[in-house]
Amino acid sequence: MHDTNKGAAPISRREQFKALGIASLGGMLEYFEFIIFVFLAPQIVRHFSSPDMPEWVRLMQTFGIFAAGFLVRPVGGILMAQLGDLVGRKRIFTLTLALMAFPTLAIGLLPGYEQIGVWAPILLLLARLAQGIALGGELPGAISFVSEQVSGRWVAFALGILASTVCLGSLAGSMIVSGLAGALGAEAMMDYGWRIPFLLGGVFGLLSVYLRRFTHETPVFEAMKARLMLSERPPFRVLVAEHRFNLFSGMVLAATTTVVAAATQQFPITLFVTMKHLPMPEVSGLQTLMIAFTMVGNIVSGLLVSCRLVSLRTAYIACQLAIIFAIFWAYRQTSTAALVLPFICLGICGGGAMGLSLTLLARSFPAQLRYTGLATCYNIPIAIFGGTALIVLTYLSRFSYDYAALYPAVFCVLAIAAALLLWPRRFAISPFDQNDPDANPATAQVAAGAVHANANT
Secondary structure (H helix, E strand, O other), X not given: OOOOEOOXXXXXXXXXXXXXXXXXXXHHHHHHHHHHHHHOHHHHHHHHOXXXXXXXXXXXXXXXXXXXXXXXXXXHHHXXXXXXHHHOHHHHHHHHHHHHHHHHHHHHHOOOHHHHXXXXXXXXXXXXXXXXXXXHHHHHHHHHHHHHHHOHHHXXXXXXXHHHHHHHHHHHXXXXXXXXHHHHOHHHHHHHHOHHHHHHHHHHHHHHHHHHOOOOOOHHHHHHHHOOOOOOOOHHHHHHHHOHHHHHHHHHHHHHHHHHHHHHHHHHHHHHHHHOOOOHHHHHHHHHHHHHHHHHHHHHHHHHHHXXXXXXXXXXXXXXXXXXXXXXXXHXXXXXXXHHHHHHHHHHHHHHHHXXXXXHHHOOOOHHHHHHHHHHHHHHHHHHHOOOHHHHHHHHHOOOHHHHHHHHHHHHHHHHHHHHHHHHHOOOOOOOOOOXXXXXXXXXXXXXXXXXXXXXO
């Protein structure tokens, strides 16, 4: 993965892989923390809510605290990302991970309602809000950092690996919680065992913060800074004023990824266990199989695009079409044996679409606004659809399982239209690279003019 960009210092292949590995740790922690909070909700309810409250109210309070982290993501993400576009990817990238690691560690150490009363849920809420602010900037920062470290033809492959580590975080979280529950038993898990995953996540995050000290700022940002090419106005203001179309189209891509993930990795437990009464262990095993094939789809699709075997646009559209077919296929099944093939298909194609969407989003904005653009179009759809998708899918399934499948399918169609409209407006990862194979020559010429003008200033 080595491309030399005129105007930006070349990076060795070893440095590129190191940057990719260290950047991936934050995405793993983000989804690790997401999974363990959901899986450990019964234990959290018991420790952080009043025993005098009805059980359903206690559960709603806990999930309300969980949802609060999503609601502040857009604000935190946009604020963090603007700093990333102005002072550097690495600094803000490291700050967001630290802000995510400390609250995760704190949740594992917080005293419960029996010890400090109403302060227990208040402190838990503050920890979730801090996590939400940090989460808003973490993955957009990782996408910006990795794409600008690698650049050129290997961006899709690198971002596919980054996407696979996000899935690995979910897989690790579910395996650790399940393993602890089996080893400790229900009573010990309720008493103290639930704290262990949060403590592990916090320590892992702090170690990742330390490792990020050994990375370098991206050569693209350094070159723009040296040539006085950074935005002179607040990046968000420029984004809204000059790139509204790409911003809206990017939101459609991100919303589709969010809804498809909910429909394939979260809703099937409700659909096949609660509604169709299939065995929980077998459905859970199939979900794990799907996540594993999602990681395969992340990497393989990026590799195919980077090796020029298929174009980015064609591969993304093909994955979305396959998801539409596979989700109707899966939702109509009535046995776990019949779910194996559609789940594998959903894993590979869903992973492919997810990984390639990161590349499309990274190319949707010029380098000067990339971090802010990614944070905006990534976090707003998550705040809107991340917490509502399961509710909508559950409601639609009351009438027909095909209606439930239709919900993500509509988003897939919208994503195909958005990708087609975005394609002529795509940018090079580096404004100094005139040979980026996936950039639009027209936008490359505009970027080249900006480079030339700043060089003569």
